[in-house]
Amino acid sequence: xxxxxxxxxxxxxxxxxxxxxxxxxxxxxxxxxxxxxxxxxxxxxxxxxxxxxxxxxxxxxxxxxxxxxxxxxxxxxxxxxxxxxxxxxxxxxxxxxxxxxxxxxxxxxxxxxxxxxxxxxxxxxxxxxxxxxxxxxxxxxxxxxxxxxxxxxxxxxxxxxxxxxxxxxxxxxxxxxxxxxxxxxxxxxxxxxxxxxxxxxxxxxxxxxxxxxxxxxxxxxxxxxxxxxxxxxxxxxxxxxxxxxxxxxxxxxxxxxxxxxxxxxxxxxxxxxxxxxxxxxxxxxxxxxxxxxxxxxxx
Numbered sequence: 001x002x003x004x005x006x007x008x009x010x011x012x013x014x015x016x017x018x019x020x021x022x023x024x025x026x027x028x029x030x031x032x033x034x035x036x037x038x039x040x041x042x043x044x045x046x047x048x049x050x051x052x053x054x055x056x057x058x059x060x061x062x063x064x065x066x067x068x069x070x071x072x073x074x075x076x077x078x079x080x081x082x083x084x085x086x087x088x089x090x091x092x093x094x095x096x097x098x099x100x101x102x103x104x105x106x107x108x109x110x111x112x113x114x115x116x117x118x119x120x121x122x123x124x125x126x127x128x129x130x131x132x133x134x135x136x137x138x139x140x141x142x143x144x145x146x147x148x149x150x151x152x153x154x155x156x157x158x159x160x161x162x163x164x165x166x167x168x169x170x171x172x173x174x175x176x177x178x179x180x181x182x183x184x185x186x187x188x189x190x191x192x193x194x195x196x197x198x199x200x201x202x203x204x205x206x207x208x209x210x211x212x213x214x215x216x217x218x219x220x221x222x223x224x225x226x227x228x229x230x231x232x233x234x235x236x237x238x239x240x241x242x243x244x245x246x247x248x249x250x251x252x253x254x255x256x257x258x259x260x261x262x263x264x265x266x267x268x269x270x271x272x273x274x275x276x277x278x279x280x281x282x283x284x285x286x287x288x289x290x291x292x293x294x295x296x297x298x299x
Contacts, residue, residue: 010067011067014064015067016127020115021064022061025058025061029052033050037104037107038052056083060076062074063077069137072144072148077142084146084149091104101150105142105143106139109135112135112139113136170192171183176277178207178211179209179213180200182214184215186219187219193233196229204237209242211242211243211245212237212244212245213244215246215276216230216246216248217250217272224260224262234246244267245268245279247276
């Protein structure tokens with residue numbers, strides 16, 4: 001297969017850029033250490049910034065040697081994705097936007113180009129221009145890798161926060177010895193239902209609970225999907241040896257359940273959390289009596 005003259009020049013330029021990056025790794029890393037991206041991340045030691053810069057330059061030289069200057073999946077980038085991800089995440093925690101991080105990566109281009117031009121007697125000749133073009137493409141790909149990593153880190157952070165929020169928004173409360181309750185507030189979807197079930201079952205084991213109350217006073221609507229989730233949770237609690245009571249079924253929700261034809265006949269229900277607690281206490285032989293007003297004679 002014949003290789004065009006343009007392709008041959010591009011391959012030569014990529015190879016020369018790879019050699020340049022490997023030879024000038026220290027000088028490039030020293031200049032990058034003073035750039036905002038490295039300086040604001042590695043605030044304790046400049047040497048750490050230099051070492052991080054060396055790792056990135058080394059990865060770029062590997063990518064250039066492979067000739068895959070515009071390929072974000074090139075193996076060379078794999079070695080520094082974690083490094084870049086930690087740096088991008090650190091900048092994000094200080095309030096930097098993905099666009100700002102990308103701009104900080106773009107600034108790294110000029111110090112490297114300046115050093116590269118110094119490798120040629122005539123920086124304006126064709127060979128020098130080809131190498132500068134190859135380095136520019138490579139640095140542009142690095143910018144895309146950082147952007148991709150930043151967005152990926154952001155998605156992972158959002159998912160962790162969402163999971164933590166679901167756990168915080170679904171607390172399991174010990175109401176009495178042997179009695180636990182989950183006050184549900186907001187929409188109950190599949191993901192949150194799974195958290196509810198796991199949290200409730202863990203609490204049943206930890207507290208040796210005989211009764212578990214699911215209070216849906218704060219659930220705005222109940223449809224067939226929500227009812228299905230509730231029944232699965234009730235069944236799982238029974239398998240763990242606890243009787244489950246669903247409380248907080250308001251008149252509007254009761255009408256909706258009837259209209260949808262949902263059968264909750266096997267589920268024990270009470271109108272309020274207080275009623276559910278009173279039932280669970282009564283089943284355990286505990287009688288709760290109203291306290292007499294202060295000063296009232298018992299005779």
